Amino acid sequence: MSSDLLLIVLLGIGAAWFFASRRAIVSQGQSRGGIKAMHSLPHYYGFWAAIAAVIPAFIFFVVWSAAEESVFRSLAEQYFPADRADDFRPDIALTQIQNVVAGIRVGEVPAWVDEAALAWVRWDALASNALAAIVIGMAALLGFLAYRAVNPDFRARNWVERTITVLLAACSLVAIFTTIGIVFSVIFESIRFFGMISPMDFLFGLKWNPQIEFGENAGVGVSNYGAVPLFAGTLLISVIALLVAVPTGLFSAIYLSEYASPRLRSVVKPLMEILAGIPTVVYGFFAALTVAPFFREFGQSIGLTVSSESALAAGVVMGIMIIPFVSSLSDDVINAVPQSLRDAAYGLGSTKSESIKQVILPAALPGIVGSVLLAVSRAVGETMIVVMAAGLAANLTANPLDAVTTVTSQIVTILVGDQEFNSAKTLSAFALALTLICITLVLNIGALQIVKKYREQYD
Amino acid sequence: RDYVSIAGSSTVLPFSTIVAEAAGKRPGVKTPVVESGGSSVGKKGACTGIGTENIDIGNASSRMKVSELDVCAENNVEVTEIKVGYDGIVLASDRSGPELDVTREQLWLALAANVPNAEGTAFVPNFYTTWNEIDASLPNIAIRVLGPPTTSGTRASWEEMVNEKGGCKQNAAAKAILKAEGKSAKTCRPLRTDGGYVEAGEQDNLIVQKLQEDNSSFGVFGFSYLDQNSDVLQAAKVGGVAPTFEDIAAGDYPVSRSLFFYIKKAHVGVVPGIQEYAREWTKHWGEDGILAESGMIPMGEDERAVYADAIENLPTLTADMLD
Amino acid sequence: MDMTLTTSEPVLTIKEPSSVTEKTVGSVHVDNPRMQAKNVDVYYDDKHAIQDVTIDIGANEVIAFIGPSGCGKSTFLRCLNRMNDTIDICRVEGSITIDGKDIYDPSVDVVPLRARVGMVFQKPNPFPKSIYDNVAYGPRIHGLVESKAELDEVVEQSLTRAGLWGEVKDRLDQPGTGLSGGQQQRLCIARAIAVSPEVILMDEPCSALDPIATARIEELIHELSDQFTIVIVTHSMQQAARVSSRTAYFHLGKLIEVGPTKQIFTSPQHELTQDYITGRFG
Amino acid sequence: MDMTLTTSEPVLTIKEPSSVTEKTVGSVHVDNPRMQAKNVDVYYDDKHAIQDVTIDIGANEVIAFIGPSGCGKSTFLRCLNRMNDTIDICRVEGSITIDGKDIYDPSVDVVPLRARVGMVFQKPNPFPKSIYDNVAYGPRIHGLVESKAELDEVVEQSLTRAGLWGEVKDRLDQPGTGLSGGQQQRLCIARAIAVSPEVILMDEPCSALDPIATARIEELIHELSDQFTIVIVTHSMQQAARVSSRTAYFHLGKLIEVGPTKQIFTSPQHELTQDYITGRFG
């Protein structure tokens, strides 16, 4: 039986037990004085039986399906020719067998492969029948047991709800597992990196200049892995972006929530949100070919040397991109400031702007900080604009007219470009990622503290 | 897996995809999937692991080194090397800008991280800021060359062919210093990071566009981008030779390299379509083929015959073939 | 004493004030009016929330507005310093004057008006700022002081008058929101008096407070009454009786009766007032 | 009549009930108790909001909880159907029984408990659903009816008993939130009685309503009192006097005095009760 069909059958069995149990409880209840005499509503008994039938069987199905192939592969090894040539490759042989099973015959196929494939097909049939039998049997049996257990005193609702709660809790673990997964997928490489480059040099070094270190080029250039210029560049570009996005976004939010008519607001807000959805390649071209030359020419006209790749161009365009993060989220937060604070300010004779500046904004600060943080995250994570408009040169500078680069764009460039998995250069991407995550973690904990502190203050 | 999986050099990618697309037109053949990643990913991918979770063919814009072949040996993987053509690395600028006719040695002086000092006694950080400081015949404009980042094979080739072979090994002062310090010429390779050479990402189109914004800048990229944009770009002559189709093919243009792909032999006969894909190359790699049309410089007849033969017989690449 | 128990049977018929304009019972005018409302009507969109109310508010008196829920006490109170302007759908007709000047005149600025007619709200609403900044807010925005020293003095004086100085003088830089409910409300009063208003409007200022805190606020109102005109809305007749000298009874948007507090509570003249006072409803 | 005016000077000293446990004045027990609270203490974290309260609630009586703001009336009321469970920091000690069964017993399911002890809140809070669905919600989740016809009947009956049927029978499918405040509150009462509870808890059910709506609700309470036990929290002594047969006076977390309403209002025995009744505070 194909697995799709099996799953449908499984659902069918669940549905059957649902209806059976529901019916059973209704008729049992009848003799006891109606639904009122039962602990739970009939459909909870139904759901209980369905859960009992479907969930364990489904888990079994998943585990079996995951394990099946490796079992077959080990079984298939018995078909390998006894007199194996030196270049006999078990994995390729298995692939070949599986190809034949899938109906792909490439070139001439040795007889034993055909035999193995035939066996494989047999096992497959056997296994899928066995699986079907077990899954259906399990579902039927457990469903039956649940069905039998049904009686008006059975706390079906509590059990169903407990299952739901467990499922919900399981979902909240996904976020945890994601983090664990991320840490695990960068930690080993990072450790290897720190085995080659001392963490001190990495964290406090002032020069970032990794050279290709493999193949012909091994040991040729002197690589520097000082991450400070990257973090400084990230900071510089983010600050420029925030200088564009925060005032524009915040003032837009203020105007929309405090002054604009609801209609204007309902039109302008989604319009501004489009800015966040424009692909970053577009922003990249815009930054590199429109904004950067503009700054350069403008700079020249007033006697400044502005390089074509400048933090300024990248930062400004990135700022445009993240305006909606600040405007939309701040707008929500400003709206949520209790009316009582506005009343208090107006009652004392504040003008609107005074009450906004001195009361509403301070009160909304935690939320605004949150929205800015989200905007910063987006800015820090952005690569395309940086690579296209700010270049990749890791200059340690505070001059926005210079070319700089950011952590994320280095990570992406390293991982996308020519690489060798054991070179310090490639590994440095993982170390950068790990460091960045640690830094954002600290930032987030800090932000949480700010939010906590201010949250105590109003309301 | 019922399709061919290819990865590697971003230089070979455009040509590889053209062939893949053509190969996929046959009924019942799935078009191969071509990923980028760089030459070393291609070479390493070809050499690591057998089994359908690994790639079948690796593209590379530089030939496998013995050390790289060792990886294959370690993994018990045999590969076949197929050369498909050449690519020239050009230095180009906007047509409205000054023309440039330089030698590789001058380019080295303009772009290397370290150059011999005026007395020729030691390497010092590159101090040239304008072209005419290197040689009076060159224009009096600031040195500003946009090119690929350190993660690029194109850049590595440039460093090898210009800085090492065309620069340090030709320059008397440099040779003397190297000898005195007991260093190999390889140490001449790194490019300057003080702004004379600008890492502009691996987006060659962007470099082309930036050159049009600023006509005193030069850009380093593959021949095909020059070919497509010949109406707006002019190429610098290197060693007196302009990067034309004919001169690169003839080997006269000094900054050019060969393009390869490596077939994981064990997958032939397992994953369908590998050899068919390789054969497809032979249909297009001639002077009139669509690959030439897209800017790949074809090999000569004889070489084509050799590699067409290799595609049929799949000889295993061995270390002595590489020397 | 038996008025509260005239019946333990529910009252079924509540009379609405007749809809033809009926004159308010009692003397709506006083000799030395600080504010005067004449034929004021207030609408929320179509809803006629205040109907033809005419009343004087005397200088330095404490006047209480009482009446059942929804009768328009708050609405009328908020007209007195144009806080209703902040509600889009609210429309005010008729005239309200302060010291003879119409506050709804187009030439009148609400900003100085609200500095003259301060407001204290039902729920204490200190700003999420320090105690000092809460009190200093008004003088600062209105530019009432010339120096930091002067500001310090205004803050101290206001807090003292609000009976809070002793309790907070050592922690002026701590957030106002950290105070207890009663203290917060006194802080709000201090904040209001810091701009030296002539009139202070209070909308059920004690309804969120416990009896002990309430007693302190009432005491404070009593003390402030010799310098300020105070209008207080309250649900509690007892409170009205304790703090006010005049009382106005509202019913479904109309001003039914006005008079000296003593008189309203002992011998109400209008039937509705009487019913309310005697607890037949409310 | 003069009790409200014993003084127009503010009262400055509010006595707190002495902190040593002092027995509640009056008879806390009744002959036919439906619910019994014994030595109940409630804490919000450290805050001791209810202190050692013992009281019986008789079958089919209307009992009123009165007392100044923050004295714990709502807190105690919410203990009676374990609505306090929803507040994390709230901890209840002592025992509360309904028909002799401890409702805080770990084996007790709150769901059926709350079906037996219904609740009506201060602010009318109909579900954002149709009028019909509002009333049908309880019977549906508790499985009280077997068929649509039966459900229709329950809905009609409940609305009729809540005195709302006539007003809404033509628009049962319209949103409950579209009704006026008083109608909404009656809808909430209808919703509560639709599950045929034994006890209905009402927390200031009329405080958001105008006098006309309030009168209807009081009438309704009166009518319901012959089938249900009703516990009502109110700020208005008049209302307590009108609707209840027994009254309990709370003060700062303590139950000070319980007794027949008439007696509490005419001859309160505890000093605090007396002060409150006579309007010295509150």
Next chain:
Amino acid sequence: MTKPMITPQIAAERVARGVQARYARERRFQLIGKSAIGLALTFLAVLMTTILIRGIPGFFQYYVQVDVTLDAQLMDPRGDQSIDSFYDGNPRKIMQGAIYGLTGAEGRSAKKEAFKLLSIGGTDRIRNMVVNDPSLLGSEQNLWIAVDDDVDSYLRGHIKRATDEDNRRLSDRQLDMIDDLVDRGLIQYKISNYLFQGGASRNPELAGVKGAVVGSLFTLAITLILAFPIGVATAVYLEEFAPKNRLTEIIEVNINNLAAVPSVVFGILGLAVFIGFFGFQRSLPLVGGLVLALMTLPTIIISSRAALKAVPPSIRDAALGMGASRVQVITHHVLPLALPGMLTGTIIGMAQALGETAPLLMIGMVAFIVDTPASVMDPGTVLPVQIFMWADFAERMYVAKTSAAIIVLLSFLILMNAIAVVLRKKFERRW
């Protein structure tokens, strides 16, 4: 009681003194607000205009009208009308004949140049015609065949006759032929039927976004199917069930932190876990969807929690007071009310997922994939990747195609948002 330092009279004077300046400040403040909005909208307008102006031409391309005879001999050399036979055929000859006829090209080099005017898509097209309908063999057809990308660029004015012949990709003779065809009305500018029907192609005139659109659909479907329920479930658990303790606080910080993790790191995760550990193939929309789902999850969780917080407690109280269980309160009352807010978060998250390339680089979705995926287990790519790759191809005509693809992506985005906004409106029925 102390005498007030500032009497009401003094106060009134001082207030009056400053009031004009304060109103001026108020007006300035409003003006700043308006300019901020104006500025943001101007940016948007500039960007959108640029995109539209650049992109619209990408929806069109030039076609040349040719008459061909589907010669059975050439098309079906084996004569058995089998697929193999058709693929052994030589439709190229037929196209050559047609174009030589049209241009009157004589001589080897002229013929070669003439044939280069046509896209190679033409030969594929006539082959497909007979494959799909063998009865067409031998018939005469009048077809509009796409011109080669260089010709297209010339017609668009990107290649100019004024340029030195050596420096352009078309010879003078070719230009003459083209001009002649244009004069005869045989070349026309028409809506491109390759853009939406074609997959990725290295022939810019044949390249289309179909594969990428389908890939994006598959990927986003997986993302939505996973991220929305899991995100909402997590939010519900944290907001409604979880005890407030250290663990939940850690989860909260952790989720906030995940929102700040650069997207490429999710790609690293996907590579390590889904491809490395679970052994999925590279380039699968399934894996892409999984990675993007993990990336989108924090956004959805954070906004869903905010939406849940905003549900008025009175509704919960009402339902609890009726004896509803927690799960019932949530499913009957809280979720319906919180859904609009949850949808907002989903819109933002999905918009970001739609535009992502960096994490997909790591899992092999940045690849040249011609075939349109038929399921989430077929290799596929997505729109932003397509844009990213096209933007870097050397051929000029990709500039227009890229811009057109950007418009397609934006339309996709706006469509997605519109659906969500409509849904939100529907649930927002405020009672």
